[in-house]
Amino acid sequence: MRDFRFHLQTPRGIEPGEIAFSCEGPEAAFLEACRIIPDMAAQMLRAGYDPMACQFIIHNTRGEEMFTVPFSELIRPIPAKARH
Numbered sequence: 001m002r003d004f005r006f007h008l009q010t011p012r013g014i015e016p017g018e019i020a021f022s023c024e025g026p027e028a029a030f031l032e033a034c035r036i037i038p039d040m041a042a043q044m045l046r047a048g049y050d051p052m053a054c055q056f057i058i059h060n061t062r063g064e065e066m067f068t069v070p071f072s073e074l075i076r077p078i079p080a081k082a083r084h
Helices: 026-046
Strands: 003-011 013-015 020-023 056-061 065-070
Touching: 003 026, 020 026, 026 056, 026 065
Parallel strands: none
Antiparallel strands: 003 013, 003 020, 003 056, 056 065
C-alpha cells in the first residue's frame, strides 16, 4: 500500500489534501477519486457551489503529481434520450 494525497482544486484555488489515502497503486488512487467525486459534488451543489469547475490533483508521497481528475468527467449531465 502506498499513500496518495488528493488536493481539491476549485475556482478559488487549491485546498491541500490533509489526509493521505492508502491505495495499492496509482490506478487504485485514481479509482478512489472517481468513487469520491459524485458524493462530494452533491455536497457542493447542496451548499450552493458549482462542482463542474473542480478537480482532484493526486500526488504521491514525494509530492509528484500523478493524475488530475476533473469532476466534470464524472458528473456531466446525460441527455434524457441517452438514458434509455
